Amino acid sequence: xxxxxxxxxxxxxxxxxxxxxxxxxxxxxxxxxxxxxxxxxxxxxxxxxxxxxxxxxxxxxxxxxxxxxxxxxxxxxxxxxxxxxxxxxxxxxxxxxxxxxxxxxxxxxxxxxxxxxxxxxxxxxxxxxxxxxxxxxxxxxxxxxxxxxxxxxxxxxxxxxxxxxxxxxxxxxxxxxxxxxxxxxxxxxxxxxxxxxxxxxxxxxxxxxxxxxxxxxxxxxxxxxxxxxxxxxxxxxxxxxxxxxxxxxxxxxxxxxxxxxxxxxxxxxxxxxxxxxxxxxxxxxxxxxxxxxxxxxxxxxxxxxxxxxxxxxxxxxxxxxxxxxxxxxxxxxxxxxxxxxxxxxxxxxxxxxxxxxxxxxxxxxxxxxxxxxxxxxxxxxxxxxxxxxxxxxxxxxxxxxxxxxxxxxx
Amino acid sequence: xxxxxxxxxxxxxxxxxxxxxxxxxxxxxxxxxxxxxxxxxxxxxxxxxxxxxxxxxxxxxxxxxxxxxxxxxxxxxxxxxxxxxxxxxxxxxxxxxxxxxxxxxxxxxxxxxxxxxxxxxxxxxxxxxxxxxxxxxxxxxxxxxxxxxxxxxxxxxxxxxxxxxxxxxxxxxxxxxxxxxxxxxxxxxxxxxxxxxxxxxxxxxxxxxxxxxxxxxxxxxxxxxxxxxxxxxxxxxxxxxxxxxxxxxxxxxxxxxxxxxxxxxxxxxxxxxxxxxxxxxxxxxxxxxxxxxxxxxxxxxxxxxxxxxxxxxxxxxxxxxxxxxxxxxxxxxxxxxxxxxxxxxxxxxxxxxxxxxxxxxxxxxxxxxxxxxxxxxxxxxxxxxxxxxxxxxxxxxxxxxxxxxxxxxx
Numbered sequence: 001x002x003x004x005x006x007x008x009x010x011x012x013x014x015x016x017x018x019x020x021x022x023x024x025x026x027x028x029x030x031x032x033x034x035x036x037x038x039x040x041x042x043x044x045x046x047x048x049x050x051x052x053x054x055x056x057x058x059x060x061x062x063x064x065x066x067x068x069x070x071x072x073x074x075x076x077x078x079x080x081x082x083x084x085x086x087x088x089x090x091x092x093x094x095x096x097x098x099x100x101x102x103x104x105x106x107x108x109x110x111x112x113x114x115x116x117x118x119x120x121x122x123x124x125x126x127x128x129x130x131x132x133x134x135x136x137x138x139x140x141x142x143x144x145x146x147x148x149x150x151x152x153x154x155x156x157x158x159x160x161x162x163x164x165x166x167x168x169x170x171x172x173x174x175x176x177x178x179x180x181x182x183x184x185x186x187x188x189x190x191x192x193x194x195x196x197x198x199x200x201x202x203x204x205x206x207x208x209x210x211x212x213x214x215x216x217x218x219x220x221x222x223x224x225x226x227x228x229x230x231x232x233x234x235x236x237x238x239x240x241x242x243x244x245x246x247x248x249x250x251x252x253x254x255x256x257x258x259x260x261x262x263x264x265x266x267x268x269x270x271x272x273x274x275x276x277x278x279x280x281x282x283x284x285x286x287x288x289x290x291x292x293x294x295x296x297x298x299x300x301x302x303x304x305x306x307x308x309x310x311x312x313x314x315x316x317x318x319x320x321x322x323x324x325x326x327x328x329x330x331x332x333x334x335x336x337x338x339x340x341x342x343x344x345x346x347x348x349x350x351x352x353x354x355x356x357x358x359x360x361x362x363x364x365x366x367x368x369x370x371x372x373x374x375x376x377x378x379x380x381x382x383x384x385x386x387x388x389x390x391x392x393x394x395x396x397x398x399x400x401x402x403x404x405x406x407x408x409x410x
Numbered sequence: 411x412x413x414x415x416x417x418x419x420x421x422x423x424x425x426x427x428x429x430x431x432x433x434x435x436x437x438x439x440x441x442x443x444x445x446x447x448x449x450x451x452x453x454x455x456x457x458x459x460x461x462x463x464x465x466x467x468x469x470x471x472x473x474x475x476x477x478x479x480x481x482x483x484x485x486x487x488x489x490x491x492x493x494x495x496x497x498x499x500x501x502x503x504x505x506x507x508x509x510x511x512x513x514x515x516x517x518x519x520x521x522x523x524x525x526x527x528x529x530x531x532x533x534x535x536x537x538x539x540x541x542x543x544x545x546x547x548x549x550x551x552x553x554x555x556x557x558x559x560x561x562x563x564x565x566x567x568x569x570x571x572x573x574x575x576x577x578x579x580x581x582x583x584x585x586x587x588x589x590x591x592x593x594x595x596x597x598x599x600x601x602x603x604x605x606x607x608x609x610x611x612x613x614x615x616x617x618x619x620x621x622x623x624x625x626x627x628x629x630x631x632x633x634x635x636x637x638x639x640x641x642x643x644x645x646x647x648x649x650x651x652x653x654x655x656x657x658x659x660x661x662x663x664x665x666x667x668x669x670x671x672x673x674x675x676x677x678x679x680x681x682x683x684x685x686x687x688x689x690x691x692x693x694x695x696x697x698x699x700x701x702x703x704x705x706x707x708x709x710x711x712x713x714x715x716x717x718x719x720x721x722x723x724x725x726x727x728x729x730x731x732x733x734x735x736x737x738x739x740x741x742x743x744x745x746x747x748x749x750x751x752x753x754x755x756x757x758x759x760x761x762x763x764x765x766x767x768x769x770x771x772x773x774x775x776x777x778x779x780x781x782x783x784x785x786x787x788x789x790x791x792x793x794x795x796x797x798x799x800x801x802x803x804x805x806x807x808x809x810x811x812x813x814x815x816x817x818x819x820x
Contacts, residue, residue, distance in 0.1 A: 032608075036627040050790060053614050059670050087644060087668065088604030090614030104670035106604060106717065108615040119671075148789045155794065163820050164631065165793035168624035168719055171608035172617070172790050194498030194516060198442075198581035204463050204500030205518040207582070214578035217446040221574065234497060258497065260469045260514035261529075307516065309578055335819050337747030379558045380460060380582050383575035384565065409745050410573050 009394055010318050010354050013281045013294060017319065020280065020296040023329045024251040025182040032170045032178050037223045039329040040160045041179045046153040049146035050172060053090055054109040058141045061100035061122065061130060062113035065138040076133040078125065085110055100130065109142055116141035149173070159330045161223070181329035186219045186320075187227045187246030188212055191257040191267070192307065193234045210380065211256035211305070211312050218316050222324045222333075224252070234263055239270045243302065247274075251327050253302040254320060255293075256312060264291045267304045271295045285353045285394070289315045301327065309383055314356045317389075317408065337409040339388070341368035342402060347390070349398040358386035359407055370407055386410065419804055420728050420764050423691045423704060427729065430690065430706040433739045434661040435592040442580045442588050447633045449739040450570045451589045456563040459556035460582060463500055464519040468551045471510035471532065471540060472523035475548040486543040488535065495520055510540065519552055526551035559583070569740045571633070591739035596629045596730075597637045597656035598622055601667040601677070602717065603644045620790065621666035621715070621722050628726050632734045632743075634662070644673055649680045653712065657684075661737050663712040664730060665703075666722055674701045677714045681705045695763045695804070699725040711737065719793055724766045727799075727818065747819040749798070751778035752812060757800070759808040768796035769817055780817055796820065 008016070027041040056062065063079060071077040083093045084102040093101050094111040101110035109116060115136040123131040149155070155173070156166065162178075170178065190212045198208045209231055216226035227250050232238040234257065246253055257267050264282075272278030274297045281294040282304075288311035293304025301323050305312045317336065325333035341361060349355045359370040370390055373382050388407040392399055399405055418426070437451040466472065473489060481487045493503045494512040503511050504521040511520040519526060525546040533541040559565070565583070566576065572588075580588065600622045608618045619641055626636035637660050642648040644667065656663055667677050674692075682688030685707040692714075694702045698721035703714030711733050715722045727746065735743035751771060759765045769780040780800055783792050798817040802809055809815055 033623055033626070036630060051617070052612060059672075085615075087602065087670075088615050104668065104672070106602075106617070106668055106670070143789075148791055164624045164627040165719060165723060165790075165820065167627055168620040169790045169794045171623045172620050174608055174611070174618060176609045192497065192516075198584055199586045201584070202462060205495075205498050207461070207516070208584060210578040210582050213443055213581045214574045216443070217574035217577055220446060258514065258516055260497075260516070262469075262514070309575060313575060335747065335749070337745065337819070338749060339745070340750050379553075380575075380579045381558055384579045409747070410575065 007283045007285045007290070008281065010284055010286050013284045013292070014319055014322060016280055017294045017301065017323065018326065020277070020299070021301055021323055021326050022299070023181065024300065024327045025184055025329065027179050028182050029177050030180050032167055032176050035162045035167060035178060035180060036164065038162050038180045038183070039223070040156055040158055040162065041181045041329060043154065043158050044156045044170070044175065044178070046149045046151055046155055046173055047175070048173060049151050050149040051143050051145060051147065054145060055143045056103040056105060056107050056109050056116045056141060057143060058116050058118045059105050060103060060119045060141065061117045062095065062103045062110040063100045063115055063117050063136065064095065064097065064113060065115040065136040065140065067098055068117070068132050068134070068136045071132050071135050073133045076131045079130050079132060081128050081130060114138045114142070161330055161334055184224045184251040184324055184327045185227050185249065186224050186252045186254060186324060187229055187250035188215050188219070189229045189242050189246065189253065189255045190231045191234050191239055191255060192231070195231045197231065210309055211307065214309060214312065215254055215256060215316060218313070218321070219324065222321045224324045224328065234258060234266070236266055236270050239267065240274065243270065243274055247298055247300055251300055252324060253300065254305060255303065256305045256307055259291070259307045264293070264304065268293050271297060271302055271304065286314070286318070287353055287355045289318070292319065294319060309380055310358065313383065314389065339368055339407050339409060340404050341370035341390070341407050343399055343405050344369050344371045345401050347372050347392055347399045349392040349396060351397045352394060354394050355392035356389045357392065358382050359388055359390045360385060361387040361407065368407070370405055417693045417695045417700070418691060420694055420696050423694045423702070424729055424732060426690055427704045427711065427733065428736065430687070430709070431711055431733055431736050432709070433591065434710065434737045435594055435739065437589050438592050439587050440590050442577055442586050445572045445577060445588060445590060446574065448572050448590045448593070449633070450566055450568055450572065451591045451739060453564065453568050454566045454580070454585065454588070456559045456561055456565055456583055457585070458583060459561050460559040461553050461555060461557065464555060465553045466513040466515060466517050466519055466526045466551060467553060468526050468528045469515050470513060470529045470551065471527045472505065472513045472520040473510045473525055473527050473546065474505065474507065474523060475525040475546045475550065477508055478527070478542050478544070478546045481542050481545050483543045486541045489540050489542060491538050491540060524548045524552070571740055571744055594634045594661040594734055594737045595637050595659065596634050596662040596664060596734060597639055597660035598625050598629070599639045599649070599652050599656065599663065599665045600641045601644050601649055601665060602641070605641045607641065620719055621717065624719060624722065625664055625666060625726060628723070628731070629734065632731045634734045634738060644668060644676070646676055646680050649677065650684065653680065653684055657708055657710055661710055662734060663710065664715060665713065666715045666717055669701070669717045674703070674714070678703050681707060681712055681714065696724070696728070697763055697765045699728070702729065704729060719790055720768065723793065724799065749778055749817050749819060750814050751780035751800070751817050753809055753815050754779050754781045755811050757782050757802055757809045759802040759806060761807045762804060764804050765802035766799045767802065768792050769798055769800045770795060771797040771817065778817070780815055
């Protein structure tokens, strides 16, 4: 049984798959401190104003701005210190005309004051008097109530991936528990008569399983839970049984199988036999990664990845990672770290195909220089030596030495 | 007690600190599958050849190259199929003159063969005969023993941070346990009379603790273990006691304290009183983050971070993160994700000072456009709204609209 290899661009392929992919996970409530990289399941609006009291942004003196109007080097004004505002308190020290209260950065501004004079702009005349030679505008060096966040402000939308500063902001608002989508579970099946577990000693013709481990860690990096199923034989019955088993416990299935045409066709056939719509994309104008399979069974995405490690990684980044985020509740996954580099030599390609080439990076004169690592895409050392993967866009007939190239960093 | 504020560049400051920083953690043996982001404590050389047998990189026929010499469209050669090499096996199917054995991608190449004819380059004449119309070179479409990795090849050096593909490569070599440095423990002390725990309701003048949580998650992102100590009062005795306590259990100490001059001077004084050399750097030509304190006590790095969230994050990235890696055994931490963008408006700066400005990013015509978010550096919303932080180099007197800028992505 040979599937028709209809080659579409990677963007079209993902777009076709996305048409079938929805958030598949439930919601749970988690301590905010433990939510790094997790995805919000509800919009969050600010429950209160921040700051909750007028706060000084400088060390200095809380004052009435109008008392300083007209102050100059030649004609300074003199103001009377009536006290000091302790940090963490807001005692009633109301100030009146001609009075100031000492205040520290972050401290409360005394009642009656509408500006803070920076300490550097004052001269202390005696214990109770400062000289001011520059006028202040009302509001200067003060954060007013709600200047940072106002009650009801939209803070985050459902689908947002929480970063360190977001967790800080939630804590600042007293939001110590949040509703999150549960991370998707991603089953990983490694198929191949020649594949054995890494702790075993291979006999002639056998190789150790790599992809279970590479894909499991990529899944974890994407914020999901890997469920490694193990190694199965390269036959339709074993594959069918394995997919049926994992589809009942996982939201996403990744099958890493051999690179021979017969194996790929068998994988596509088995997937389509398990439910509708089955295989959606079989073959993408992508190198490496052309024989990629994208499928949906029981509303769950199933990916057929080429067996060699470089292809598997490229296909993971382009298709599996965004799908993990989408199933997990986020339609715009965080950027993969990408830099721009100058090529040290030509890279051939073909118009209409997106190419990914592992590269070594050096910094010369403050600029990244990328040197492609050519070779068989099934070499393990290629990815170990590489610092990243350069992308040759669809519309390019290769890139020449000196051109800039976008490199996704590992 | 006021410390002399000697302003040095961020690079010089880190360099001075690095002079005192060594790997401080022990070694442990861990299952390779669980080592993502961990740091190798030993060099690793390949214990065996990969591939361990001659492997076909194509679907086709294992053949003797010399049997195809002279083959052309007009004068094809005919070769006899004597069997098929099953995947995962290497049975003795030696081939002789004029013979071929069918082979799948990744399969073993039959003894006696020195090349593989791609199936696309053959015509099957009958069940036992193929027609070949192009000559093969010896070695074509074959990975020979050790072509990928040779026994004794240097695979990784001590200090390497393990990525998904590295874990795959170790598995391919049967290395299922590795020696790693233990992750450093980083104690986090949040000082301030005004600071309260996030679950409490602030009274006038009080604010909830942010930095314990932001810094804890940044520590975790950097592969270390955060030990949040909690909130202490802003006095010398409390700080001294807290540092003495945590320095016995952590390899690194981070103190987030107030931004007032008196608080910073108190922090520096306490640290220097605890041991030699004490404070090494107090004040860096950096905005935000000028009042940064870098210190060493009992051979352990201690950082005094400004209290406001934007400064704390900048100082963490520039000083704490590289130190976490250095203490943990890696002197070249992985790149932070950084992109190049075009500025949509001017950013003022001062020559001799490195500036970091939170920015919003948009993609217009396939190019990142960065719009700076100006405002008080102690606004919480600034970092929540920002997609990254733009860097204005030391030697620039600001950047103008349309210039390119390097942006560290969150």
